[in-house]
Amino acid sequence: MALAEAILVCLTDRPMSGYDLAKTFDASIGFFWRASHQQVYRELARLRDRGLVDSTEIEQRGKPNRILHTITKSGEEAVYQWSLKPCKMPSIKDELMVKFYALENVDIPALREQLGVRIDQHRAKLSAYFRIKERFYDGKSLNVAQKGKLIALTMGISNEKELTITLENALVMLQDVEET
Amino acid sequence: MALAEAILVCLTDRPMSGYDLAKTFDASIGFFWRASHQQVYRELARLRDRGLVDSTEIEQRGKPNRILHTITKSGEEAVYQWSLKPCKMPSIKDELMVKFYALENVDIPALREQLGVRIDQHRAKLSAYFRIKERFYDGKSLNVAQKGKLIALTMGISNEKELTITLENALVMLQDVEET
DNA sequence: ATGTCCATGTAATCCGTTACATGATTAT
DNA sequence: ATAATCATGTAACGGATTACATGGACAT
Secondary structure, three states: OHHHHHHHHHHHHOOEOHHHHHHHOOOHHHHOEOOOHHHHHHHHHHHHHOOOEEEEEEOOOOOOOEEEEEEOHHHHHHHHHHHHOOOOOOOOEOHHHHHHHOHHHOOHHHHHHHHHHHHHHHHHHHHHHHHHHHHHOOOOOOOHHHHHHHHHHHHHHHHHHHHHHHHHHHHHHHHHHHOO | OHHHHHHHHHHHHOOEOHHHHHHHOOOHHHHOEOOOHHHHHHHHHHHHHOOOEEEEEEOOOOOOOEEEEEEOHHHHHHHHHHHHOOOOOOOOEOHHHHHHHOHHHOOHHHHHHHHHHHHHHHHHHHHHHHHHHHHHOOOOOOOHHHHHHHHHHHHHHHHHHHHHHHHHHHHHHHHHHHHO
16 A cells, blocks of 8 residues: 555655656656556545645646645645654565576476576666766765655665676576586 | 466466466566466456457365366467567656655655665565575576576566666665765 | 364455556657 | 657555354364
């Protein structure tokens, strides 16, 4: 149920439309919690029903109207209460690992190819993180909110770095298997 | 839809009951793909309907009967076909990261506590991996299936190691925030 | 007495994904 | 022309979680 809280967290920064939120869940906060625009719109309707956000339509010319969602006092309280509760371990579902686990029943050239793709994806993510870090955080004086985001980003960076290296090692180990 | 394949992969090793599979998804293959016993039973029913496993009941005294599931030829073929298809990136949902992202609206002592718990969980996982590695793989000559599992395990180990370090660094960064 | 292990499942609910649907503006 | 961007959603389906349900064996 933490999509609700993730949305509220975004709205503590500034009021946003569903569209804005959907984009946010595809970048920034989306690095730690993914959600599609359909999920966002559904959850916004629920948050409205629960009185955790206020929604007001804003007229626009030449574009569809926006519906701006603002977090309420009870919304802020909900975020604080959530912050006190223990976190779940993120659930793991990694097909690539399962394929290694099943190596004997798998097409190894295809797996090597898929490993290569995965490595590229992690590299891409890493460089995206770096660009954000340089642009928004390096050499600036930061408030608490920014420091928090920087810590999250820093963790993301070292994690992606390590994953890239680990997967490259796996590529070598795969080669060894193929040579025998 | 990869739970189906993960179950089939387990059954390539040996025929198993739903109960056995549920335990397997709570350890070994569960390190890379988690599933509850409810999910396993439901998916087994489907695999039976699709002819990818054969199920036979085995009489037991003093215990409930077991239903042993054996992978069929078409089951093996399904695993191979699946191995050719590209893998999805694992989806990310990490409340702890979201809480860092929302640092200003969060109770920091509570967060530090939760970080500590998370570090312990990664350490526990790491030592579980090590025990398995020592017991089943170190200093033994291995076939392809075993080599695959060892590669997966090795990746798991370096990932958990790195996560532990990263989170310990985050603890220090949190301390810095609290001191200002 | 209390709890854990063995072994099977069903039911309800919730979360996530895919597909469908609309329609104007602006850039190539 | 074609595609992308802006901006809103609904509907159907499938996957995951939580709760419920049974019942004997065996250990403390």
